[in-house]
Amino acid sequence: MALAFQGVLADRRTWSLDTCSIGLSMEAVGTRSSMLILREAFYGTTRFDDFARRTKLTDAIVAARLKELTKLGLFTKELYQELGKRRRSEYLLTEKGRDLVPVVFALMQWGDKHLQGEGGGPLRLVERSTGEPVKVSLRTASGEALDLEDVAIVTNGPRPLSPSDS
Amino acid sequence: MALAFQGVLADRRTWSLDTCSIGLSMEAVGTRSSMLILREAFYGTTRFDDFARRTKLTDAIVAARLKELTKLGLFTKELYQELGKRRRSEYLLTEKGRDLVPVVFALMQWGDKHLQGEGGGPLRLVERSTGEPVKVSLRTASGEALDLEDVAIVTNGPRPLSPSDS
DNA sequence: CTTCTGACTATACCAGCCGAGAGCCAGGCA
């Protein structure tokens, strides 16, 4: 029914987390607009007004969000100029930005299954050459699929945990 | 650099999405408090004040969030009574709630890598029996790992897309 | 010279997230 705790974590009353990565991630990129902008970037969008038009967000918030995500290091802002054209800016994903692929497509997968009507959402992810369906899931390095019950949580190195408040 | 579009999607100027699952999912569960409460539920928490104490959220918002998530069908609220004890309520995850496992742990994985200091976050996920590390990733059903470049997006059945605004 | 476009900025405004702090009610226990 839930995952397992190993080692000093076994008694859950004796510890708590002060800085959980889930909370930090949500504070950094946990808005609808950030996720939609990242979706567009994964689709290949790089320019300001393409982000705005294709996400249907307003200019103001796209500007604010791109500035914020760039500051956080998810995008780099580059200026480029085609021959005989004016200078433009483009926003390119960094590794830090691309590493959110599992988050964004896991959200899409959940929405497709549980929020859209019969038959799921409008789009599907497939393997490029074979057409095989693609899913976001918990896996070992070798690719074995895991249920929550197969997973355990352990402390990462000697890093101390804060004692529980209780 | 980005994923591929197949079929009618190939020309991205000709289509846009009115109801993207990513946006719908973020509207439903896209808050820090929801994700922290779900984390706790995956850890096995079922009772109101355990949620409140262990997430370090206030009572008010835990109450509001549990009510909302229950209404959405991610939890069921059950009353139970141990012998000689008073009646209590417990919040049990449904399949819809458990299906958010990839989202929550993908957020954790990203935060561990990019927001925590050297050496990552305080906790790690491992395979229960072998201790092998566990990751959230894009995979085919057979377990093959995929980069963004290996993935294509296709339309899901005959469902029509709204024409682009432009 | 005017117009158009890309990439923004400015202002105003509403709704929701979240915390702090207090209070409430029922059941069991001393």
Added chain:
DNA sequence: TGCCTGGCTCTCGGCTGGTATAGTCAGAAG
């Protein structure tokens, strides 16, 4: 009888996310 606990609710207030609307500025095109 009074206290304690579990599971809440209420109010207040700040900050942020989001929309709408308008304006700015530079550089090409006509």
